[in-house]
Amino acid sequence: MQTSHFARSYFYICSNTIFSRILEPFVVSARKYRPQTFKDVVGQESITNTLLNAIENNHLAQALLFCGPRGVGKTTCARILAKKINQDGTEREDEDFAFNIFELDAASNNSVDDIRSLIDQVRIPPQVGKYKVYIIDEVHMLSQSAFNAFLKTLEEPPKHAIFILATTEKHKIIPTILSRCQIFDFKRITVKDAADYLKYIAEQQGVEAEESALHIIAQKADGAMRDALSIFDRVVSFSGKQLTRKAVTDNLNVLDYDTYFTATDLILENKIPELLVLFNKTLSLGFDGHHFITGLASHFRDLMVCQHPDTIPLLEVGEDVQKHYQEQAKKTSKEFLLKAIDMANDCDLQYKTSKNQRLLVELTLMKLASITFDGDLPAGGQEKKNASFIIPASHFTSSPPKNGTVAPKTNGTASKQLEENKKEEVAEPQEAVVQEPKENYQPAKKIQIKTPEKRVSGLSLSSIKAKKAHEQTKAPDVPHEELPSAPFTEADMQQHWDDFVHILENKGRKILASNLQTDVPKLKNENTIWIELPNSTMKKEVEREQSLMLDYLKQKLNNYSITLHITVNEEVAKKFAFTPQEKYEKLKEKNPAIDLLRKEFDLDF
16 A cells, blocks of 8 residues: 555656646747847947946936837837836846836827826836836827827926837837937847857757858848747747758748759759759749749849958858858859849849749740850861851942952951941941951951941930940041042032932931921032021931931042031021911911811810
8 A cells, every 4th residue: 555655646746747847838039038138139239338328427318219120129128228227236136127117008008098197107206216217119109199198298207207119110200209309220130140149049048050040040030139039939849959951941931042052053054954943843842933033133142242352241141151152153254143133133023914924934044044055066166166257248338349359258356346336326437457367368458337327315325335335446537638529510419419318218217308308409619518498496407417418428429528508598487387376377378268267166276
């Protein structure tokens, strides 16, 4: 009987011990490790130092406003400040001055009656300590009338009262409240500071955590320490005492760095099939295409950051991952990364409006893999690629070669220059020197290359680029004395003038062609062409384009001394109707019945 009684007692004691452990409440890290002093606050050194100096120098304002993002320590700093100003050295170590600190949630107590009740309490002095501290959280939720009822007390509170207002949306607080408070702007906590604090928490809890895993948690928290601690608790519950990067990425449903490193390698190696298979595998894991492409754009940005030693600190990852980034950055060029970021960003912008989103991402990936693709080289490899080629006859304005001579050849560099010249947005003809290969060397020949004409706005970026490119590529100026100045007749001039007008009409430039046909050009003297126009508007239009016409006439007439003199004939200008009244008078002269029609229907101009 004694043995049985002893066994039952032992079983009872063990059961109570086990159940007490099981039923012990779990305290989340955000509460368990809430800072108790200003030194423990993470990432807000400037604010905590200011508050400490204000307390030591007895320079603390009676109304403070703490504003900033959620989870960065506003309420925590308010509680620490409330305890700090009541400490005189005689209190217990665990004294929290609960009777001196009053917290009000303005989100649920936002009426005038709530504020009036608060004002009544403010008048009563503290029983213990020196100050009564009123912490009003989410103060922007107070109604307009509640704000107005609070103004007088906030401006002139009793000597024993200090108000600390906390908010995440400072712009919603009325200016009269802001002007009565000393404002402290809390900043977002950096990834490095958050990761360092998470490392400290992991050591306190006996958790072995990889540095890259803590960085992923810090990045996911997006500057909020409370969110970082909540994510940390969740991941530790999932993985136990071993916190790895893979466990974090699996639990938080984020793509691992390795996915983007692999994708970038496949893009640089132009392996489109493997790249599409990788994207399909990512989709099968539950990620959408938008998540993948935005992450890839951020990965390209991080590689760009690694291109220069001064910008490497902008890379918010662990040291092991940072080394991997630096290794891959050596394989990529700045030009590739700029194009890749631009393509990925375009895909990001178009994703939500696309009807076939998967195809959009796949097409972007194929374009990315084609940036460094040189195409299929013929037999002979790179030498064949740079082989010289014959310039098409359409590139030249001079007469075709005689006696069956072969057109001059160019090397790869000259061909690229010709292609660039074709794209120039300049209408003037220019000369370029093209040389033959060394084995068939001949003296350089001057040939004329006509560039396609394209009008651009004088204020557009394309026109500025075209002008700069033209200044760099145009042939050197020839002295005026060396240019031909052959005599010509008025009939020849008028014939080429008409030809030029006909060319303009074929190109669709009807307005300029019509302006040039308004009057018959005449020779004012040996080299000056004179034309009369009916108004100054036509004159300005012709003057703006006269260089194009003069170049044409100089070449056709073989005279580079030709100038154009434009005048306005006021008598002719008066014949043209511009205003509604003038147009009406012209029509009335042709048909007097129009005036009867206007009066009948009471029409206006």
